[in-house]
Amino acid sequence: MNRIDQLFQNKQKDILSIYFPAGYPKLEDTLPTLQLLQDKGVDLVEIGIPFSDPLADGPVIQSAAKQALDNGMSLQLLFNQLKDVRKSITIPLILMGYWNTVYKFGVDAFLTECQNVGIDGVILPDLPLEEYQEEYKEKFEAAGVHNVLLVTPQTTDKRLTIIEKAASGFLYMVSTAATTGGALQASKEREAYFKKIAGLDIPSLIGFGIHDKTSFQHAASFSNGAIIGTAFIKALEKGNAAEFLESLQ
Amino acid sequence: MKIKVCGLKYSKNIKELLQLPIDYAGFIFYPKSPRYVGDEFDTEIPALFPKNTRKVGVFVNEELDVLLATGEKYKLNAMQLHGGESAEYCQKVKEAGFEVIKAFQMNDNFQFESLEEYENICDFFLFDTKTENYGGSGRKFNWKLLENYKGSIPFFLSGGIGAQDAEQIKQLSHDKFYALDLNSGFELQPAKKNANQLEIFLNKLELNTMNKDKYAVDERGYYGEFGGAYIPELLRKNVDELQENYLKILASEQFKKDYARLLDNYVGRPTPLTKAGNLSKRYGTNIYLKREDLTHTGAHKINNTIGQILLAKYMGKKRIIAETGAGQHGVATATVCALFGLECVVYMGALDVKRQAPNVARMKMLGAKVVPAISGNQTLKDATNEAIRDWIANPESFYLIGSVVGPHPYPDLVTRLQSIISEEIREQLAKETGNPNPNYVIACVGGGSNAAGAFYHYLNEKDVNLVAVEASGLGVDSGETAATITIGDIGFIHGSKTMLMQDEDGQITEPYSISAGLDYPGVGPLHAHLAVSGRAQFLSATDEEALNAAKVLAESEGIIPALESSHALAILEKMQFKKDDVVVVNLSGRGDKDMETYMKHFA
């Protein structure tokens, strides 16, 4: 069974997912960081594939991605680093990146590598749902790789019905109209939106703007859990990643 | 295969046909025909068809002056001569500026040698079934006879073609077979066509993919395989809102009126088409310059910003976001925002802010906020990323993009707004030379908006060679270049599937050109399609060649071109033209903004 499905079967509350870019802050940090995350009880990890033009990301993730690229990170190198990851890491792993990198790598080759190393899902924010369903869905399903879809406060009800039908794994619930790295502000409309998504048949995690224990608990109270990216990257940068993870407990 | 539908008459009936891929619409001006349009035929009726449908008048042994007057009155493009007209008669019709389609009646005794004297005169032949009354019999002739036609002129196949003939037509393999002429086989009564039956038949011929305007965007924003809207869900609603509104608004009377008025009395259109006498002599041909440099703010960019600001206004937007490289689009946006009293935020790569100080000052004086983009390499690509991020965070704002790039509908929107360029060229050339079509249209390509505008009305005119010139910087193989089509491959940038410059890992690489306006690692999806399909030729010019071309134009014609436009001019040096060729170069902008660079090189 896909590890993402297993996770949501075993745990419905307070799921903690962490995002970090591969090859950051040092090229060889990908595996040690994964180990740390698993040791500190993180439920799910999103590994960022660094890209030169990350449209949906704010300044912190952009500059982390740039540093990773300057370090020499690439998608092929990431797969090489992850070759034996399943010997030690058992939590579900997701690759998050932009479509150009995957397309250029070759979709078939990409999925084969995902299968080989044990990747459970991908988040490709700029691959449109229609194109995915027409051209790639069957391949992803055959490879056992979930394509995790995003919903936002702007997503119309009509589109939400379509996304719900197409979703696999879980829904990535974007908290707010912003790129990554903003601060989450509580509001009536936002809570209504969270509740609407939580009412769907598929599990959901809230991301964008979650940065500490308080915002995590707030978000997790409306969903199955939440995703932290920017705040963790800042901790990596400062060298206090372990403390940061402990502070979330 | 082209489609001609002949024997049209009624406006209501014609409106039912407008969705079909009809290339030629035939109107019969022969009084004895049951499909004769009549003595009081309304001149508005042929005009119901779009521009790219050719209007054909069908005549049988008509007096020449009656025929020419009719052609003028109904703005016909082509004359189908269906009687015993002589070669000399055809010649006169041709000289009056009409395409000539000469019809011949086929039977087993037809002598194909008799066509020879028409070969050098007519544009097309039309082979019809021989009857007593010049066609219209509803019968087919023996198509095997076509094997005896060895001439060089393409032909229309006519005579009794009906719904049952689709398969046989698909089998036809004559290399001069050009078009099908459909008439009585698809009628409810004489001159009243059966739109349903026609549609089914044309679908059977698979013309919808083969023949429908191949260079127009489809419903999902693709030109062939390029385009689309590769955007995060975060932008979906913004982009959907624009997709749903832009065509409606562009087609509204109010928009058309406002846009035309502003182009006329604010932008300064139409811009002249200048015959460049000295340049023509230098290259031994006939060179015309389309003078976009004479618009307000000094480049074609304003055609687009005027249109988009109206769109923003009708959509109730109050805040405008834009990206800019050299600052030309930024200035054009700041200008229209000032005119309409809207808030304006322009993203500009931090490096460009330093390089293009005069344009930064202009934007500020016009009341815009200029935000330096400090991500990535701090140039146009990064400014575009920042503008899109702003739009994500501010979905109520309007993103006013500066070229034919970005997610659908931007490439189509900007192309339509820039198409005024070729619309004017057509009219001006027709007046000047009697023929709206030149032999060549040459334009520089950064994102591709001035080229898209200059090409637009010629995309389906096969006799017009379209030449796009990219900036190759220090040379295409130097690693310091912006020649996207020449060295790039398929990828995704700023929401569009197109050609782009990237490394093996799919990281988008930084372009280089002396001209900041051509310094973009992608290209509009229309151009990727024109390149891959071979419809346009993509060439490139180096920094050096562009600088030289600027000097040549300044000294020979008294015009200082923008560095971008100088790349288009530079290609004149590398191409071979015939003495009688008509060559149009789109002079996209003036050189004021580039004086510092010019001074450095020519000091």
Ligand SMILES: Cc1ncc(COP(=O)(O)O)c(C=O)c1O
């Ligand atoms: C004068 C001029 N020409 C051409 C361009 C290139 O843009 P496009 O390819 O969209 O016409 C620019 C861009 O700034 C420009 O200022």
